Each structure stands twice: as structure tokens, then as C-alpha cells.
Amino acid sequence: MIIILLGPPGAGKGTQAKVLAERLKLPHISTGDMLRQNVQARTSLGLEAKDFMDKGALVPDELLTEMLKMRIAGADTGEGFILDGYPRNKSQAGILDAMLKKMDRELDFVAYLDAGEPVIIQRLSGRLVCRSCGSNFHVTNMPPKRKGICDNCGGELYQRQDDKVETIKKRLEVYLKETSGLIDYYSKQNKLHRISADGASSVVLDQVIQLAKGADDSLKV
Numbered sequence: 001m002i003i004i005l006l007g008p009p010g011a012g013k014g015t016q017a018k019v020l021a022e023r024l025k026l027p028h029i030s031t032g033d034m035l036r037q038n039v040q041a042r043t044s045l046g047l048e049a050k051d052f053m054d055k056g057a058l059v060p061d062e063l064l065t066e067m068l069k070m071r072i073a074g075a076d077t078g079e080g081f082i083l084d085g086y087p088r089n090k091s092q093a094g095i096l097d098a099m100l101k102k103m104d105r106e107l108d109f110v111a112y113l114d115a116g117e118p119v120i121i122q123r124l125s126g127r128l129v130c131r132s133c134g135s136n137f138h139v140t141n142m143p144p145k146r147k148g149i150c151d152n153c154g155g156e157l158y159q160r161q162d163d164k165v166e167t168i169k170k171r172l173e174v175y176l177k178e179t180s181g182l183i184d185y186y187s188k189q190n191k192l193h194r195i196s197a198d199g200a201s202s203v204v205l206d207q208v209i210q211l212a213k214g215a216d217d218s219l220k221v
């Protein structure tokens with residue numbers, strides 16, 4: 001099953017995608033995580049992408065497309081995959097459609113995680129991310145057992161550069177201008193399922209799973 005998680009920054013796409021990936025035994029493909037790994041490893045892609053990311057702007061398609069194409073063609077994607085953070089605009093949706101068509105595959109399901117601005121700002125401004133394994137925590141909603149240390153791998157927790165309040169506002173503007181048009185794009189294809197993402201992540205996950213099962217009754221969860 002090929003799934004897209006769509007929604008504003010802070011709707012919980014990364015958190016949901018990680019758990020969903022474990023439950024459905026599908027790889028989680030996050031363009032944001034892949035870009036951050038490139039920034040950390042100081043690859044030429046990472047060096048070019050960093051400025052855009054720090055400002056909360058979109059990284060241009062010509063930098064991203066090859067990275068995504070290689071990942072989607074990976075050996076572990078035969079049963080499907082979960083895309084988190086891609087596509088971010090209609091141009092990317094078209095690029096993805098073309099990639100899938102070439103591979104003779106089809107998108108099955110789009111979960112639109114809808115969250116309001118106060119929730120988004122509260123979530124993102126308190127988010128902590130593990131430098132080693134990428135797990136997410138939150139200063140108040142989901143604090144780690146030991147301050148600054150990842151519960152899962154003992155790695156160092158940090159605040160993402162783009163999770164500062166000013167950059168969050170810029171990312172929300174970019175979302176409204178570029179990404180929100182995809183709601184209509186996927187609705188017209190009858191693939192979009194709206195889920196309120198203001199509540200607890202376990203409740204959101206249950207809804208995503210129920211709707212995904214409705215879209216594909218062979219799904220084993």
C-alpha cells in the first residue's frame with residue numbers, strides 16, 4: 001500500500017508515520033529526515049538544502065527529486081511505503097505521479113492530518129528530536145525520562161533550527177500557499193481522508209488505520 005501523510009507542519013505526520021510504518025511493516029520515507037541526514041553528513045545536497053530549511057522555505061525540486069526517486073526504488077518498498085513530507089506542492093505531486101506510473105504502481109491512500117494553528121505552535125515550539133535515531137519528544141506533552149536524552153537510544157535531544165516560533169510561522173505560510181492545494185488535488189482523485197489531528201496521537205493513529213483498512217481490506221494490521 002502506498003500512503004501519503006499530508007498536513008501542516010506540527011500535525012504529527014512524522015509521529016504517525018513512524019508508528020504506522022511499524023504496524024503496517026512498510027518503510028517510512030520522510031524527505032525532511034533524509035534532508036537533515038544530508039545536512040548532518042555535509043553532503044553537497046545537504047549544504048545546498050540547509051539555507052532553505054533553516055528559513056522554513058521549500059528546498060527546490062531539482063535538489064530533491066533524485067534523492068526521492070532513488071529511495072522509492074529501494075529494495076524494501078515492494079509492499080508499499082509511507083511518504084511523510086512529500087509532496088509539498090502540485091509540482092511535486094505531478095513528479096510523484098510520473099515516478100509511480102513509470103514503476104507501474106499507484107498511490108492508494110492519502111491521510112490528511114488536520115490541526116489548528118495554536119496546537120501546531122505549541123507542538124512544534126516544544127518539540128525535541130534525537131540526533132541519533134530521529135525519535136521525537138516534547139518538553140511537556142511527551143518529556144523524555146532523562147532531560148536531553150533519548151529514551152530509545154540514549155542519543156542527544158535537540159530543538160530543530162526551524163522549530164523556533166518565527167520559522168514555524170514562515171513554515172505555516174508556506175504550507176498554506178504551496179501545500180494546502182493538495183487537499184483538493186487528492187480529493188478529486190477520491191484518495192483523501194481527513195482526520196482531525198488536534199487530539200492524542202493514539203486516537204489519530206486508530207482513525208488512520210481504520211480508514212486505511214476501509215481503502216484496502218487486505219491490509220494486515
Ligand code: AMP
Pocket residue numbers: 009031032033035052053054056057058059060064084085086087088092162171
Ligand atoms: P519536515 O521535516 O517535513 O518538516 O521538513 C523540514 C524542512 O525540509 C522543510 O521545511 C523544507 O525546508 C524541507 N523539505 C522537506 N520535505 C520537502 C519537500 N517535499 N519539498 C521541499 N522541501 C522539503
